[in-house]
Amino acid sequence: MIAGISIYExxxxxxxxxFIGIYGFITRKNLISILISLELILNASAVNFVVxxxxxxxxxxxxxxxxxxxxxxxxxxxxxxxxxIINLYRQISSVEVKDTEIMKY
Amino acid sequence: MEKIVFYILSVxxxxxxxxxxxxxxxxxxxxxxLFVLIGIxxxxxLIDYNFLAAVQLTVYAxxxxxxxxxxxxxxxxxxxxxxxxxxxxxxxxALICLIGLSIFLYTIYSNDFKVVENTxxxxxxxxxxxxxNYEAGGFILPFEVxxxxxxxxxxxxxxxxxxxxxxxxxxxx
Numbered sequence: 489m490i491a492g493i494s495i496y497e498x499x500x501x502x503x504x505x506x507f508i509g510i511y512g513f514i515t516r517k518n519l520i521s522i523l524i525s526l527e528l529i530l531n532a533s534a535v536n537f538v539v540x541x542x543x544x545x546x547x548x549x550x551x552x553x554x555x556x557x558x559x560x561x562x563x564x565x566x567x568x569x570x571x572x573i574i575n576l577y578r579q580i581s582s583v584e585v586k587d588t589e590i591m592k593y
Numbered sequence: 594m595e596k597i598v599f600y601i602l603s604v605x606x607x608x609x610x611x612x613x614x615x616x617x618x619x620x621x622x623x624x625x626x627l628f629v630l631i632g633i634x635x636x637x638x639l640i641d642y643n644f645l646a647a648v649q650l651t652v653y654a655x656x657x658x659x660x661x662x663x664x665x666x667x668x669x670x671x672x673x674x675x676x677x678x679x680x681x682x683x684x685x686x687a688l689i690c691l692i693g694l695s696i697f698l699y700t701i702y703s704n705d706f707k708v709v710e711n712t713x714x715x716x717x718x719x720x721x722x723x724x725x726n727y728e729a730g731g732f733i734l735p736f737e738v739x740x741x742x743x744x745x746x747x748x749x750x751x752x753x754x755x756x757x758x759x760x761x762x763x764x765x766x
Contacts, residue, residue: 490639492596495706498636501603503697505610505629507690512614514686515678520619520665524626527657528610531633542640546711549723552645553732556724559652560739564746566657570664571754577668584676 495543499536506532519573519583523566534558595639602639606632617674619665627658644717 490498509528516522534555541551577583580590606629613625630653637646677683727733 489641489708489711490595490599493599495708496702497599497603499701500698501606503694503701504607507694507697508607508610508614510693511686511690515683516614516675517678518619518675520661520668521614521622521675523661524622525614527626527653528613528629531630531653535633535636538637538642538645539640542642543708544706546709546713549715549720552642552715552720553723553735555645556648556720557735557739559648560743563652563657564743566660567746567750568753570660571750573664574667575753583668 489542489546495539498539502532502535502539505535517585519569519576519585519588522585523569523573527562527566530558530562599636599639602632602635605629617677619669619673619675620662623658623661623665626661627654630654630658641712641714644715644720 506529509525509532512525512528513522516525537551537555537558539551541548545551573583576588576590580587582588609625609628609632613622613629616622616625630649634646634649634654637643637649678686724732724736
């Protein structure tokens with residue numbers, strides 16, 4: 489654990505990051521920007537897992553495993569999302585959310 | 594000392610995150626995200642999970658950022674300014690996020706965490722033994738499922754990214 493830093497301060501930091509991510513997720517109009525906000529949200533939750541593991545249950549390692557799995561799933565998700573975005577751009581020449589209609593039906 | 598480093602890291606991360614969701618230039622927003630991700634790796638280093646920090650740096654800072662930068666360069670003109678949401682919508686969203694944040698913080702600060710004082714360091718072999726442990730509490734099944742998921746994501750990304758332009762070209766030829 490970090491000397492002189494309580495668990496409350498780290499959880500405050502991750503909550504702030506999480507809600508900045510949510511703010512970006514709602515206000516942005518571009519698919520890649522939404523992907524960036526999603527990365528912020530996922531990272532904040534991964535840090536939470538690790539910090540709670542370290543401060544409350546230092547003998548266990550479950551939080552570390554979960555954040556490794558979160559990182560792996562995030563990598564897979566980003567690769568797929570980028571593939572979808574590039575394919576979409578080829579077909580409609582735009583990555584704005586309002587133009588994205590062809591995948592709805 | 595660690596206290597100062599933590600506060601510097603948190604200021605960098607919060608400023609970077611806000612800049613990342615408000616910047617109107619796509620590439621800059623990705624670079625600000627890179628600062629946030631490196632800051633998170635720094636926090637992993639501070640709480641003595643060196644392996645996780647290394648994974649964070651290689652997978653996020655090395656892999657995902659490069660992938661997103663590539664997609665930005667393929668999709669956008671570099672000087673293009675993004676259109677932003679209406680001012681009123683931004684204000685409402687910021688208000689909702691602040692309310693949610695205050696509820697989170699109220700819950701966190703009113704909870705009494707039973708913190709265990711420790712200076713334990715976790716070695717990479719501990720993590721490896723835990724991941725490959727098939728007894729009770731082991732993580733061998735999710736580990737294998739993740740490997741299948743990554744394989745499926747690779748194949749899916751190739752198939753989706755290839756698109757149907759190639760087959761159309763063959764029809765013309």
